[in-house]
Amino acid sequence: MGDHAHKPGFFARWFMSTNHKDIGTLYIIFSIFAGLIGGLFSMIMRLELQDPGVQYLADGHMWNMFITAHGLIMVFFVVMPGLIGGFGNWFVPLMIGAPDMAFPRLNNISFWLIIPAFLLLLLSAFIGGGAGTGWTIYPPLSSALGHPGMSVDMAIFALHLAGASSILGAANFITTIFNMRAPGMTLHKMPLFVWAMLVTSFLLLLAVPVLGGAITMLLTDRNFGTSFFNPEGGGDPLLFQHLFWFFGHPEVYIMILPAFGIVSHIVSTFSQRPIFGYLGMAYAMVAIGVVGFVVWAHHMYTVGMSVDTRAYFTAATLIIAVPTGVKIFSWIATMWGGSITFKTPMLWAIGFIFLFTVGGVTGVVLANGGMDIALHDTYYVVAHFHYVLSLGAVFALFAGFYYWIGKMSGKMYCEWMGQIHFWLTFIGVNLIFFPQHFLGLQGMPRRYIDYAGEVPPENLQGVFVNPIEKINWIMAQEHGMHLWNYVSSMGAFLTGFATLWFVVVVFHTLFFGRKADDNYWNAQPQSFTLEWSVSSPPPFHQFDIQPKVK
Amino acid sequence: MTRFKNYMNAFVFTLLVGALLAAFPAMASEPMEGALLMQEAATSSAQRIHDFHDMLLVIITGICLFVLLLLVFVVIRFNKRANPTPSKVTHNVPLEIIWTVVPVIILIIIAVPSFKLLYKNDRIAEPEMTLKITGYQWYWGYEYPDHDGIAFQSYMVPTDELKEGQRRLLSTDNVVVLPIETDIAILVTANDVIHSWTIPAFGVKIDAIPMRTNETWFRIEKPGVYYGQCSEICGKDHSFMPIEVHAVTKEEFKAWVEKAKEEFAQSDVPAIGSEQPIKLTALAQ
Numbered sequence: 141m142g143d144h145a146h147k148p149g150f151f152a153r154w155f156m157s158t159n160h161k162d163i164g165t166l167y168i169i170f171s172i173f174a175g176l177i178g179g180l181f182s183m184i185m186r187l188e189l190q191d192p193g194v195q196y197l198a199d200g201h202m203w204n205m206f207i208t209a210h211g212l213i214m215v216f217f218v219v220m221p222g223l224i225g226g227f228g229n230w231f232v233p234l235m236i237g238a239p240d241m242a243f244p245r246l247n248n249i250s251f252w253l254i255i256p257a258f259l260l261l262l263l264s265a266f267i268g269g270g271a272g273t274g275w276t277i278y279p280p281l282s283s284a285l286g287h288p289g290m291s292v293d294m295a296i297f298a299l300h301l302a303g304a305s306s307i308l309g310a311a312n313f314i315t316t317i318f319n320m321r322a323p324g325m326t327l328h329k330m331p332l333f334v335w336a337m338l339v340t341s342f343l344l345l346l347a348v349p350v351l352g353g354a355i356t357m358l359l360t361d362r363n364f365g366t367s368f369f370n371p372e373g374g375g376d377p378l379l380f381q382h383l384f385w386f387f388g389h390p391e392v393y394i395m396i397l398p399a400f401g402i403v404s405h406i407v408s409t410f411s412q413r414p415i416f417g418y419l420g421m422a423y424a425m426v427a428i429g430v431v432g433f434v435v436w437a438h439h440m441y442t443v444g445m446s447v448d449t450r451a452y453f454t455a456a457t458l459i460i461a462v463p464t465g466v467k468i469f470s471w472i473a474t475m476w477g478g479s480i481t482f483k484t485p486m487l488w489a490i491g492f493i494f495l496f497t498v499g500g501v502t503g504v505v506l507a508n509g510g511m512d513i514a515l516h517d518t519y520y521v522v523a524h525f526h527y528v529l530s531l532g533a534v535f536a537l538f539a540g541f542y543y544w545i546g547k548m549s550g551k552m553y554c555e556w557m558g559q560i561h562f563w564l565t566f567i568g569v570n571l572i573f574f575p576q577h578f579l580g581l582q583g584m585p586r587r588y589i590d591y592a593g594e595v596p597p598e599n600l601q602g603v604f605v606n607p608i609e610k611i612n613w614i615m616a617q618e619h620g621m622h623l624w625n626y627v628s629s630m631g632a633f634l635t636g637f638a639t640l641w642f643v644v645v646v647f648h649t650l651f652f653g654r655k656a657d658d659n660y661w662n663a664q665p666q667s668f669t670l671e672w673s674v675s676s677p678p679p680f681h682q683f684d685i686q687p688k689v690k
Numbered sequence: 691m692t693r694f695k696n697y698m699n700a701f702v703f704t705l706l707v708g709a710l711l712a713a714f715p716a717m718a719s720e721p722m723e724g725a726l727l728m729q730e731a732a733t734s735s736a737q738r739i740h741d742f743h744d745m746l747l748v749i750i751t752g753i754c755l756f757v758l759l760l761l762v763f764v765v766i767r768f769n770k771r772a773n774p775t776p777s778k779v780t781h782n783v784p785l786e787i788i789w790t791v792v793p794v795i796i797l798i799i800i801a802v803p804s805f806k807l808l809y810k811n812d813r814i815a816e817p818e819m820t821l822k823i824t825g826y827q828w829y830w831g832y833e834y835p836d837h838d839g840i841a842f843q844s845y846m847v848p849t850d851e852l853k854e855g856q857r858r859l860l861s862t863d864n865v866v867v868l869p870i871e872t873d874i875a876i877l878v879t880a881n882d883v884i885h886s887w888t889i890p891a892f893g894v895k896i897d898a899i900p901m902r903t904n905e906t907w908f909r910i911e912k913p914g915v916y917y918g919q920c921s922e923i924c925g926k927d928h929s930f931m932p933i934e935v936h937a938v939t940k941e942e943f944k945a946w947v948e949k950a951k952e953e954f955a956q957s958d959v960p961a962i963g964s965e966q967p968i969k970l971t972a973l974a975q
Contacts, residue, residue, distance in 0.1 A: 372901075377899055480773075497754055504750060508807070509804070581725075583721060
């Protein structure tokens with residue numbers, strides 16, 4: 141241990157931290173906490189949608205506040221802090237053999253900007269009526285016309301802070317990855333998770349400032365009489381949509397690329413195989429990142445763009461399927477010929493590969509400007525992006541958690557508890573989101589508090605009724621969208637239960653987990669990354685002697 | 691025991707009925723319980739979308755099953771027990787070329803009909819009639835500029851005022867009446883925030899954006915009642931501003947026009963050509 145083992149006191153260590161591992165831990169704790177809140181919102185939403193009629197929420201505006209908060213929290217305060225701030229901070233320096241991030245203090249402020257951002261977002265619900273704009277905050281609904289109170293201003297500030305945090309983090313990652321790799325680790329020998337973080341950081345650096353600009357313009361429209369998006373003053377609401385999606389589309393890759401990286405390592409480790417087509421995998425991510433910047437208006441096929449523009453965005457969007465396909469097939473080829481063990485992280489990774497494929501192919505359907513007319517703003521879209529994000533990025537969050545919790549905490553999770561978590565979640569989320577394809581095809585619009593169908597009698601409402609009786613009653617009605625909404629809600633409650641189970645797993649691991657070895661997955665040379673060369677948990681300052689990579 | 695048996699019978703019955711209904715959902719131009727695919731097409735535009743989707747569905751199901759099969763095979767064949775020594779292969783250039791080129795070919799197969807669909811459904815050069823649609827918080831305004839400026843507003847029928855045959859959340863007080871076998875252009879705008887006008891059975895969805903007029907078209911093939919719902923979040927009652935269209939024969943439409951001219955003449959809706967009243971709240975911004 142020696143001199144490097146001394147740690148600062150509790151306050152200095154956790155509130156003034158400059159240590160990438162401690163900051164990573166803070167991010168992960170924050171992400172889990174925010175995830176429980178965002179998940180609670182989705183439970184309330186599914187509770188309201190389990191039967192036609194408005195039973196639980198006050199009115200449509202309250203509903204809009206819930207969907208807005210759910211979206212913003214999950215994107216900015218769960219997936220991004222978890223994958224980028226949490227696992228990125230923890231494992232980028234470890235994997236490249238660096239003692240810490242390039243700018244440790246910048247790293248600290250990145251984290252501490254997230255907290256006030258989250259508080260501002262939550263408080264916006266209680267001041268000025270709440271922001272019910274959807275996470276896309278389209279004006280004029282989000283301008284003073286649609287939301288006269290202060291809540292949207294607060295939400296905008298929340299995004300400003302979260303955005304600043306992301307930009308600082310991205311600059312830090314880029315500098316770290318370019319300058320602090322161990323001798324011998326060329327770019328083409330870098331672990332794929334580091335590649336993923338590098339591409340993600342560039343996307344953040346280029347995309348988030350555009351969002352910052354757009355919401356600043358919205359802020360001045362709201363408060364200082366400008367008319368960037370105000371049609372009455374000669375502005376254009378569509379300008380905001382273009383700016384938003386110029387950020388928003390890369391944003392979805394920002395959320396999924398780190399997931400790709402994590403899944404690659406897990407598949408390789410548990411198959412005891414080197415990653416198949418490593419360079420193809422790395423450059424597929426680069427390609428996805430680059431093409432991801434020129435497809436944004438496929439979110440806007442119904443706004444009245446010229447038909448040639450829509451044709452271009454159709455073509456460009458379809459192209460993304462090619463590098464994505466390369467990744468899927470390379471993961472399978474990595475498993476091919478392997479000697480696979482099915483520990484919890486591997487279950488999540490395999491689940492990810494299949495469910496991401498399902499979400500990917502519905503993306504190919506939606507990419508077509510002509511087809512999208514039928515599906516835009518329906519539950520088909522909701523199903524699609526939850527398959528790639530909720531069943532994609534969030535699966536990778538869990539995969540990474542089980543894969544690395546032994547390294548991060550020094551304690552192993554309990555295997556059977558982890559597997560139960562996986563299967564409950566896997567069944568639950570598929571029950572939620574697969575039927576939503578049917579709802580979408582039938583034309584059920586998203587962001588609706590109520591939907592077509594008869595309100596069931598009191599004794600058939602709610603969660604605790606005989607499902608057979610209820611389904612018989614629903615089918616007897618013939619018209620409506622009740623059945624699949626009911627199934628979807630049941631799946632949501634199962635997933636909610638699985639998430640509570642995850643909390644149990646976390647505490648069980650921290651208090652009763654057995655001690656983790658340095659290389660507890662027995663990573664072989666073909667899939668070895670440097671985090672397995674240090675103790676579990678790693679020393680407060682790692683790599684006293686700089687590692688060399690051959 | 692009998693109670694248990696009853697439950698089991700009910701369970702089996704439900705499964706069977708459910709499977710049958712799911713497999714052959716009654717096709718209808720409105721949302722049906724347990725349906726898996728799109729509402730029955732009522733226009734040529736929707737039919738084109740259906741044909742394209744039928745093709746896509748085969749392709750994407752095939753891809754998913756292919757990936758699933760590969761995964762199942764890998765899990766069975768290459769688990770630790772079945773294959774104790776892992777292979778060391780890291781590259782296979784021909785294979786990598788194949789799994790890049792084959793998806794490209796599939797995408798080209800998709801793209802060609804996709805572009806056809808896109809251009810066909812976009813606009814029509816010579817519409818036989820025009821319907822002007824304006825979105826408001828939270829109702830729709832309709833004008834028939836080719837029919838002496840019939841104009842009216844259309845609100846959702848509240849649940850407790852529904853009449854026999856009307857659909858909760860879908861039926862409106864003033865329905866839009868349109869002739870079948872007519873090329874109809876629609877001009878869509880909004881007066882406050884963004885809304886979106888859609889009828890799933892028509893294969894039409896177009897955003898209503900203030901100070902901007904969007905255009906598309908459709909040709910209804912058969913008479914019937916068709917529903918749609920606002921499809922862009924527009925505030926508190928976003929869920930409660932449906933669209934109801936009655937498609938009738940050309941003769942019936944003529945008769946309706948005569949009746950409507952009188953019925954909506956007394957209404958306080960501004961006649962065609964006059965400006966919509968500008969909201970004071972909007973000016974105050």
